[in-house]
Structure formats: structure tokens, C-alpha cells
Amino acid sequence: MKVAILFDAGGDHWDQKDVISVVDNAREIQGCLKARGYETTLVPIQLGEFGWLNRVRRADVVFNLCEGIDGESRYEDYVVGALELANIPYTGCRPWAVAVCHRKHVANTLLSRNGVPIPPFALAQGNKIPNDLNLPAIVKPAAEDASVGIDAGSVCSTKKALRKRLAEMAEQFEEVLVQEYIEGREFNVGFVGKQMLPIAELRFDEMPEGCPAILTYSAKWDVGSAEDMGSQPVCPADLASDVTKRVGQVARQAWEYLTGAEGYGRVDMRLDASGQPYVLEVNPNPDLSDTAGLSRMARVYGWGYDELLGRIVEEAMSRSRSTQAAADALKAGAATV
Numbered sequence: 001m002k003v004a005i006l007f008d009a010g011g012d013h014w015d016q017k018d019v020i021s022v023v024d025n026a027r028e029i030q031g032c033l034k035a036r037g038y039e040t041t042l043v044p045i046q047l048g049e050f051g052w053l054n055r056v057r058r059a060d061v062v063f064n065l066c067e068g069i070d071g072e073s074r075y076e077d078y079v080v081g082a083l084e085l086a087n088i089p090y091t092g093c094r095p096w097a098v099a100v101c102h103r104k105h106v107a108n109t110l111l112s113r114n115g116v117p118i119p120p121f122a123l124a125q126g127n128k129i130p131n132d133l134n135l136p137a138i139v140k141p142a143a144e145d146a147s148v149g150i151d152a153g154s155v156c157s158t159k160k161a162l163r164k165r166l167a168e169m170a171e172q173f174e175e176v177l178v179q180e181y182i183e184g185r186e187f188n189v190g191f192v193g194k195q196m197l198p199i200a201e202l203r204f205d206e207m208p209e210g211c212p213a214i215l216t217y218s219a220k221w222d223v224g225s226a227e228d229m230g231s232q233p234v235c236p237a238d239l240a241s242d243v244t245k246r247v248g249q250v251a252r253q254a255w256e257y258l259t260g261a262e263g264y265g266r267v268d269m270r271l272d273a274s275g276q277p278y279v280l281e282v283n284p285n286p287d288l289s290d291t292a293g294l295s296r297m298a299r300v301y302g303w304g305y306d307e308l309l310g311r312i313v314e315e316a317m318s319r320s321r322s323t324q325a326a327a328d329a330l331k332a333g334a335a336t337v
Contacts, residue, residue, distance in 0.1 A: 002039045003313065004059035005030055006052065006079070006090075009044030011070040018071075025289045026065055032306040033063070033313070045069055045079065053082060061316055062090040063309075065288065073145055076285075077102060089320035091312050093263030093284035100258060101282050104142045104177050107258060116254045117278050119270075121179035127166040129159055134180050138214065139165045142175035145283060147217040149173060152227075155181050155212040182270040182278050186213070187237055189251035189267045190297040191259075192308070193315040197297035199247060201237035206230040233293060235300050243275060250277045258282050262319055264312050266294060288312075 007026045010019045030040045041059070045052045047070040056062045062083055069075035077099045083090040092098075101107050105123045112118045122130040123142060136157040141149040149169065156162035162178070169176045186204075190197035204213035207230035219227035239247065251267040259265060265284040269277050286294055290305045298308040 001037075001061065002041070002059040003033055003061055003063050004041050004043045004056040005033075005063045005065060006043045006045060006056060007065040008067060008069055008071065009046045011047065014071065022065075028290060029063060029065070029288065029309055032309050035306060036310050038313070047072075047075070053086065056083070056088060057086060060089065061313060061320070062088055063313065064090045064092050064285070067146070067285065073102065073148075074143065089316050091263070091316040093259050093265060097259040097263065098284050101284050102143055102145065103175075104140075104281065105175070107282060108177075108179075111254055111257060111279060111282075114253075114257050116257065117250060117276060119180045119182050119278050119280070121177055124166050124170065124176040124178050126170055127163045129162055129166075130178060133178060135159070135162065136181040136183075137162055137178050138181045139169055139176060139178050141169070141173040142177040144173070145281075146287075147215055147220045149217070150214065151216050151218065152211040154216070155214060181212075182272050182280075184270050184272045186215075186280075187247055187269045187271065187277075188233075188293050188297070189248065189255075189269065190265070190294045191252075191255050191261070191267070192264045192298075192311050193318075194261045195311075196248060196252060196255075197294070198236040198300040199239065199244060199251075200233050200235035200293060200297055201239075203232050203234055204230060206232070233296060235293075235296050243271070246275070247271065247277045250279060254279045254282050259284060262315075264294065264315070 005026050007022055026042055030042060033040050043052050043055050045066055066079045067073060067076055077095060080098050081095040084095050108118045108121050120133055122133060136155050138155050140154060153165060156165050166176060186202040188200045202215060207213060208226040211227060215231055216227050218225050219231040222228055247269060251269060254267050255261060263284060266286045267282050268280040270280055271277050295305055295308060
């Protein structure tokens with residue numbers, strides 16, 4: 001089977017270490033898929049260039065690592081949409097799920113209306129404070145991922161600090177989300193298709209003084225920083241069986257509602273003092289490096305890194321076969337009318 005590994009080639013403004021990181025991950029995945037017997041090719045994608053689409057059409061399936069183009073996360077939606085329109089089997093979530101989850105206020109609204117517990121939130125209007133939100137509140141970009149725009153100043157405990165933060169964020173991002181901050185333990189729940197992986201906890205016991213218990217951009221990407229060392233994942237999470245069940249049920253409800261239980265992803269959650277789980281975000285197509293959270297959860301489940309990648313490819317092919325079978329059945333039904 002031929003697999004085309006699609007990834008963001010970056011741009012002139014990228015740091016060399018960022019380019020190396022993306023390419024290394026693509027090659028790491030290529031090596032694992034080759035070891036499983038797949039014929040692979042690396043296909044970089046750049047803004048304004050469409051030769052990649054013809055290249056991936058020669059493959060049986062696309063392993064989509066594209067989290068954007070030239071680092072712009074909004075272009076991820078377009079890449080997935082192009083693969084869908086071209087009727088090419090691809091890994092990861094479908095266009096609707098990717099597009100909706102990139103717009104946190106939209107995803108939160110849909111989940112809330114479907115009965116999924118979400119912390120109260122509002123789309124910010126300048127530095128105006130929503131009247132019905134309690135403090136502390138967290139402020140973050142409404143249409144970014146990977147902890148972009150999140151730092152030690154993101155959690156605001158006073159109206160003065162909140163106004164200042166909203167004004168700062170409005171200068172950098174078109175849409176800004178303000179949401180009640182849930183004090184409590186934080187969990188990640190991973191999925192590959194319908195399969196839920198073991199729950200992981202993010203522990204913030206060693207965060208530097210003055211930094212709230214949140215996963216900042218520095219904690220996620222600045223390896224060796226104080227915030228990185230202060231936010232440590234633990235998998236499996238140490239939870240009572242009833243709490244594990246409750247967290248898993250809420251995570252699955254959110255995952256199935258926004259993605260149809262297709263592709264792979266992660267649901268980020270908080271548990272308040274009363275034991276109520278809240279969904280913070282649903283993240284389609286998260287980081288797939290061997291050191292990332294999804295791989296860590298898969299190892300606890302019993303899948304090595306190469307098996308995780310193989311399962312993701314198999315899920316994509318299974319989804320494609322189901323879609324084709326449905327299309328064939330529809331054609332057959334129309335022919336008998």
C-alpha cells in the first residue's frame with residue numbers, strides 16, 4: 001500500500017529548529033510505516049503551491065500531518081477539505097470537525113447545546129467584560145491551537161487584569177475567547193476512531209511562582225523551561241473508578257458529537273472540586289510525535305508507537321471503505337427506482 005505523508009514545509013520566517021522538528025517527525029512516521037510494510041513518500045506543502053495535490057493522488061492513503069500551511073493553523077481546514085473533495089483516503093478528522101474545533105466559541109456552543117458540560121464563556125468584544133462571567137477567567141485566542149497565545153498572564157483574577165489582557169489579545173488576534181477558569185485537576189482523553197485510550201493527567205505541582213496551573217505555550221514547546229518542567233503528564237491518571245467512568249463518558253460524548261468518532265484526537269478536561277468534569281477543548285489531529293500525549297496514552301493501552309500509526313492508517317482506510325460502500329448502495333438503490 002502506498003502512503004503519502006503530507007506535512008507543512010514552513011516558510012522563510014520559520015526558525016530552523018521548527019523546520020527540523022516538523023521534518024524529523026514526518027521522517028519518524030515514515031520509518032515506522034516502512035517497517036510495517038507500507039511504501040511511503042514525503043510530500044511537503046507550501047502556501048500558494050498545489051503540486052502536492054497531484055502527488056498525493058497517486059497514493060492509496062494520505063497520512064495528513066498538516067496542522068496548517070506556513071504555520072497558519074486556519075489553512076489546516078483547507079487542506080482537509082481539498083483531500084475530502086478529491087476523494088482521497090486520509091488520516092485524521094473530517095473537514096467539519098477540524099473547522100468547528102478551530103473555532104472554540106462555535107465548538108463550545110454546539111457542545112453545550114448537546115448537554116456536554118462546558119465552563120461559561122463568551123467571545124470578547126474589545127476589552128469589555130462579559131457581565132455574566134465569574135472570575136477568575138482565562139483569556140485565549142478563539143481560533144488557534146497548540147497553546148498559542150497562552151502564558152502566565154492568561155488567567156485573570158481581577159476586572160482590571162482582565163480588561164488589560166483582553167486589550168492585549170485583541171491587538172494580536174481577530175477573535176478572543178474569555179471563559180471561567182475551572183480550578184481543579186486537568187485531564188486529557190485520547191481517541192483513535194471509536195477507541196478511547198487511557199486517561200492522562202497534567203500535573204502542575206512544580207509550576208514556577210506566579211504562573212497559574214495551565215499548559216502555557218512555553219510549557220508545551222520550550223523544552224527544559226521552568227513551565228515545561230512544572231507541567232508533567234501522568235498516564236494513567238490516578239482516579240477512582242467512578243470518576244474515571246464519569247470523565248470518560250463526558251469525553252466520549254464530546255468526541256462523538258464533534259467528530260462522529262472518526263479520525264484521532266484528544267479531549268482536554270478539568271474536574272472541579274465537586275467532581276464535575278468540564279470539557280475545555282476537543283483537539284482533532286493533535287501532535288503525533290513519539291513523545292506527545294497521544295503516543296503516551298497509546299503505550300499505556302498496549303500499542304507501541306508503530307502500532308498507533310498503523311491503527312490510524314487502518315481507521316482511515318476503514319472509513320473510506322464505509323463511505324464507498326454507502327455510495328455504492330445509494331447508486332444501486334437509485335438504479336432500481
